[in-house]
Amino acid sequence: MGRVLVVYGFKFRQFFGPVRHSVATLVLLGSGAAITLPFVMIIGYFVPSTPVWGSPMLPELLGAGLSAFLAFDLLFALSGGTLTHPSEIDFFTTAPLRPREYLLADLLFQFTVTDALAVPTLVFAGVGLGLRTGAWAGIVAAILTFLGFAAMGLALGQAVGLSVVAGRRGAKAGLVGLVILLMVPAGHVFWPWVPGYGSVPFPSTEVANLIHGFLFGGDLLFPGIVATGFAIVVGVAWILQSGKDVFPNLRPTMRLAFGQTDLRRTAMQAEVLTRGLSGLTRRVTVDLMKGAPLGMMTRFHLVRILRDGSLLMVALLTGMLVLIGAANRLGDAPPSDVSILTTGWAGLMIPVILSFNWNATERPNLWTVAMAPRYLGTYFRGFYRATSLVTVAAGVIGALAASVASPMGIIAALAMAIAACGMAVSIVAAVRIPSDAFSLKSLIPFLVVPPIAILAGAPLVVLSIFASGLAPSVWSVGAMYAVVVFLLFDGLPVRAARRFQL
Amino acid sequence: MQGSAPALVIENLWKRYDGKPAVEGIALSVRAAEVFGLIGPNGAGKTTTLKIVVGLLKPDAGRVVVDGHDILADPYAYKSSIGYLPESTTLPDYLSGIEFLTFVGRLREIPRDVLEARVAELLRQLDLESPRKDLIVTYSKGMRQKLAFAASVIHNPKLLILDEPLIGVDPAGQHAIKAEARNVTRRGGSVVVSTHMLDTAEKLCDRLAVMHRGRIMAMGTLADLRSAARTGEDATLEDVFLRLTEEAAVPAVPDAPRRRSRFSRGR
Numbered sequence: 001m002g003r004v005l006v007v008y009g010f011k012f013r014q015f016f017g018p019v020r021h022s023v024a025t026l027v028l029l030g031s032g033a034a035i036t037l038p039f040v041m042i043i044g045y046f047v048p049s050t051p052v053w054g055s056p057m058l059p060e061l062l063g064a065g066l067s068a069f070l071a072f073d074l075l076f077a078l079s080g081g082t083l084t085h086p087s088e089i090d091f092f093t094t095a096p097l098r099p100r101e102y103l104l105a106d107l108l109f110q111f112t113v114t115d116a117l118a119v120p121t122l123v124f125a126g127v128g129l130g131l132r133t134g135a136w137a138g139i140v141a142a143i144l145t146f147l148g149f150a151a152m153g154l155a156l157g158q159a160v161g162l163s164v165v166a167g168r169r170g171a172k173a174g175l176v177g178l179v180i181l182l183m184v185p186a187g188h189v190f191w192p193w194v195p196g197y198g199s200v201p202f203p204s205t206e207v208a209n210l211i212h213g214f215l216f217g218g219d220l221l222f223p224g225i226v227a228t229g230f231a232i233v234v235g236v237a238w239i240l241q242s243g244k245d246v247f248p249n250l251r252p253t254m255r256l257a258f259g260q261t262d263l264r265r266t267a268m269q270a271e272v273l274t275r276g277l278s279g280l281t282r283r284v285t286v287d288l289m290k291g292a293p294l295g296m297m298t299r300f301h302l303v304r305i306l307r308d309g310s311l312l313m314v315a316l317l318t319g320m321l322v323l324i325g326a327a328n329r330l331g332d333a334p335p336s337d338v339s340i341l342t343t344g345w346a347g348l349m350i351p352v353i354l355s356f357n358w359n360a361t362e363r364p365n366l367w368t369v370a371m372a373p374r375y376l377g378t379y380f381r382g383f384y385r386a387t388s389l390v391t392v393a394a395g396v397i398g399a400l401a402a403s404v405a406s407p408m409g410i411i412a413a414l415a416m417a418i419a420a421c422g423m424a425v426s427i428v429a430a431v432r433i434p435s436d437a438f439s440l441k442s443l444i445p446f447l448v449v450p451p452i453a454i455l456a457g458a459p460l461v462v463l464s465i466f467a468s469g470l471a472p473s474v475w476s477v478g479a480m481y482a483v484v485v486f487l488l489f490d491g492l493p494v495r496a497a498r499r500f501q502l
Numbered sequence: 503m504q505g506s507a508p509a510l511v512i513e514n515l516w517k518r519y520d521g522k523p524a525v526e527g528i529a530l531s532v533r534a535a536e537v538f539g540l541i542g543p544n545g546a547g548k549t550t551t552l553k554i555v556v557g558l559l560k561p562d563a564g565r566v567v568v569d570g571h572d573i574l575a576d577p578y579a580y581k582s583s584i585g586y587l588p589e590s591t592t593l594p595d596y597l598s599g600i601e602f603l604t605f606v607g608r609l610r611e612i613p614r615d616v617l618e619a620r621v622a623e624l625l626r627q628l629d630l631e632s633p634r635k636d637l638i639v640t641y642s643k644g645m646r647q648k649l650a651f652a653a654s655v656i657h658n659p660k661l662l663i664l665d666e667p668l669i670g671v672d673p674a675g676q677h678a679i680k681a682e683a684r685n686v687t688r689r690g691g692s693v694v695v696s697t698h699m700l701d702t703a704e705k706l707c708d709r710l711a712v713m714h715r716g717r718i719m720a721m722g723t724l725a726d727l728r729s730a731a732r733t734g735e736d737a738t739l740e741d742v743f744l745r746l747t748e749e750a751a752v753p754a755v756p757d758a759p760r761r762r763s764r765f766s767r768g769r
Contacts, residue, residue, distance in 0.1 A: 003609060010594070010605045017596015021637060086592035087602075091653050094556045095609045096582040245577045248560045257596045 003097055007088070007105035014085055015113060017257045037124045044128025056198075059212045063197030063205035064186060066149060070204045071182040073153035074160065074175055080251035081161020082106045083113070093247040100242040107155055107238075113258075115150040122146070141214040149207045149227070152234045159234070159241040165249040203230035293375055297382025298389075305390055310357045317350055318394040348416065348453050350391045351424035352445045358383065359428045366500075377494035380429045384493045387421040388486065408464035411478040415485045416457030422489025423449045426496035456485050506534040507570060509661045509692035510555065515564030517550050524550045525561070526716035532661070532694055535687045539707030540696040541739075543747055546713040548696040549589050552663050555694070556586040569660055582610070585659030589666045589696075591650035595639035599630055599649050602638060603656060610657035617656075624652040628678050643670040651679050655686065662686050664695040668702060680706055704739040712746050719746045 019025050047053055052061065083106060092102065126139045133139075160178075163171040182204065188196035197205050206226035213220045290296070305311055369379045395417045399410040427433075427445050434441055460478050510532040517525040525547040532538040540548045553559040555566055557577050566573045571580035594602055600621060607617040625631045628648040638646065647670050655662060662683065668676045683693045683706065697703050703710060704724060711721040720730035720742075728737050731745040 003611075006605060006608045010597075010609075013601065014594035014596055017594070017637065021596065085594055087594050089558065090586065090588045090591065090650075091606050092609055093558065094581060094584065094586045095606070096578060096611070097609060098578060245557075245560075247577075248558055252592070255592070 004101050004105045004108070007092060007097070007102060008108050010088070010092075011083070011085065011105065011109040011254075012112065015109075015254070015257050019258055033120065037120060040121050041124040041128040044125035045132050047125075047129055048132050054216065059205075059208050060196055060198035062208035062211060063200075063202070066146075066204035066208050067182045067185070067197060067202060069150070070153045070156075071179045073157040074179050074182075077157035077161030077175060078164060078172070079161070080165050080249075080253050081158040082250060083110050083254040084250050084252055085254045086252035089247075089250055089252060093250060099244065099246045103158060103238075103242045103246065107151075107158060110154045110158070111151055114154065115147060119147070135215065138214040138217075142211045145207060145211050145214065145227075148231070149204070152203075152231055155238045156234045159237040162241055162246050162249055165251055166246070201226060203227065206230075293378045294382055294385075297375075297379050298385045299382075301383045301386030302389065304362070305354065305386060308357065308361055310354050313353045313357070314350055314390055314394055317353070318397050322397065348420045348450050350394055351387050351417070351421040352449055354387050354390065355424040355428040355445065356433070359433045363428075363432070376500060377497045380425055380493035380497045380500075381490060383429075384421055384425040384490065387425055388418050391417045391421050407475050408460060408478050411475065411482050412457045412460030412464055415460055415482040416453045418482065418486050419456030419489055420449050420453035422492050423452045426489075426492045429493055429496035430499040432501055506690075508532060508567075509534050509536075509569060510538075510694065511565075511567040512551070512555070513565040513567075515551065515554065515566065516562045517547075517554060517559065518562055523716050525554075527564070528713070528716070528718050530711055530718060530721060532692050533709075534692055535690050536708040537683060537687055537693040537695060537706055539703040539710035540694060540713060541698070541700065541703055541710060541743060542713035542719075545715075547716040548713055549665055551713070552586075552665050552694065552696055556584060556663055557581065582657070583660040585654040585657065585662045587651050587654040587662075587664045587667050591646060593638045593641075593646055593650060596637055598635045598637055599641070599645075600625065600634040602649065603652055606653040607656050612657055620656055621652075624656060627682065628652055629674060644672050644675055647671050648675050648679070651682070655682055658689065658691070659686065660691045662691060662693045664693065664697075666697055667695060668697065668699055676702075700738070700740045700743055710739070712743060714747050 013020065019029065052058055082103070088102075122143045126143055130136045130139050160171065160175050164175055182202065185195055185197045185200055185202075185205075187194040197208070203226060206223040207230075209218075209223040210220060210227055212218065213223060291299075305314075366379075369376055392414055395414050396410065399413050424445055427448060431441060431444060433444070460481060463474075463478070508531045510530075512528060512530050515525055515528050516523070528547070528551065530538075540551065542548050550559060554561045555568065555573070557573060561574075568580040569583045573580055597605070603621045603624065604617065607621060608614075612620065622631075625634050628651065630645060630648055630652070633641065633645065638649065641649065647667070651664075651667060654664070664683065667679055667683075671679065680702070683695070686693050695703070695707065709721070709723055710727060712719045712727065720727050722730070724739060724742070725735075727739070727742045727746070728735060731737070731742040733741050733745055737745075
């Protein structure tokens, strides 16, 4: 056990290093907990007053939550199943350490960072609930059952993840199949013929029944048997896996500490994912010799967005918009200009994500342009234009899918999107955004871009919502307004570039 | 020491990545108390070979024996006798230097009182004493490399595997690393060092192997390599290396005049 604790201690100290060494962060987190936890207790106290409490839907909802939890554990397992810092591979797995010792330490650590931190929340909510219902034994049993289930999910993810990385035949397909199986009952909301979580005997749904049984009384035998069987299967799988030499299959999955974000790495992962679309990305070439510098810069950024993985994020956001729009269409409600808000959301997020990606991948390379400062402004203006083109394209697709009632609504959404592009690009030009979640600078785009963009689109939104049945001639006024917004923001990145620092 | 058992024996080692051969049936033996150099161009298979020896990669075929242990038959027993410095070291940014070394030492099961003294000794030797309590994230590249080296030798390994140990290290640090490597051999241990710094390899290594495209082109003392490369007695390791790898790169044309490297011209 000694070496298990040494490895666990290492992982814990490294991961929470930024907190250990920063009093300010400790105070921040402590204050957050001190403010939040009493509210959690109050919520726990009032939960029995909600319509969900005691309704027949509760086991189904719990089952859905636990299934999503298990599916997430299994999805994480695709990356290797362990939380391993690269230095552990170099210095720990080359030491006289048994795989089982390492995996046990890793499991404890995973439990600490993913679940144990939730314990205070569960305890405070449980205390609130206990004060109201007095069912203390049931609440304690429910919390322990949830934590046990969470630990089993992690152990399963670790065992299966290592099999996937080892390249065992069928492991990856089996894992993906399990995740899909766990999520299929969610379709019951849309299609009643799909069995819901309340009627499938998954380990997650039976654990949900067990928790429900502890809280409300009821059958504990069958859910208990299924949960115990699941625990035995997971235990056997983990023991078998940890008896093998898994060290050559460990992957460095934990490069960052608590609160750190590596946007460059995230962008690189997106780039790897889009590499599969090489026909679309790599083979699209643009002649950078042609045209004026601004056109060249715009084309350069378009190609970069296409190739560096940013496109994946744009596609994901656009896809979500289309899905939301399609779901809206399924309803009986007539098309509404309120859908602008949905489209506007993508219009705000796409430029923010594109500018974050640029900040992570391209900023360090900008010394080439910074050496020719005459073109630094052109570079950022080109960036703004390229971002606007991509965002407008995504916005049009989203607006059409979202059933926006009138062309004025679409124009309003696009005006907001264009303003968001101008602000997002200008912010990264003027401010160096660090890869640190505790840095206030990383919040600037999220705090500044949406209000400015909404303000820019507000006149058209008001017009389209309150002046229904506008004549087509007014649409052209709206279009003119959008062009004015575009031109207003066209100069902003150039001014912001004067403050640029590598 | 000629009579003692070899520290490392590699027999017919093969490794492929996605079907592409990285190591093709190499065989070598590292004697006790010697510094053995592994040199070769980029992509020659040096790092792959070393990673197999330390158990971070599994070979497709072959046998590796470290300190008498067949590492494939028992992948753990031999690990207490090896130390490893990887080519690109990633260190835990949010530990201090002394914390990191203590963790590695405790994992190596060094008694606490011994460990404390050993950590202090290494920090002093490698000029890391004053920043020992600073977070590693604040260390320079050279300081990180020296700290990683300290972690690889903290338990006085019998076989020390060093993959490009001197990259980014200042002259004093290089001197300290080379001295510590020599200390390992003085204690009867062996060192395998992979490096592109040929002048260092020439001075530091007792024997060398030149790898190219997954194979060993020549192996032995510098004199043996000169002989294999058919260079003169005053040829440097750089001359020998370029000759051996150039010969392998250029298809064998019997009557073609041997092209001299621009680096060896005028010697």
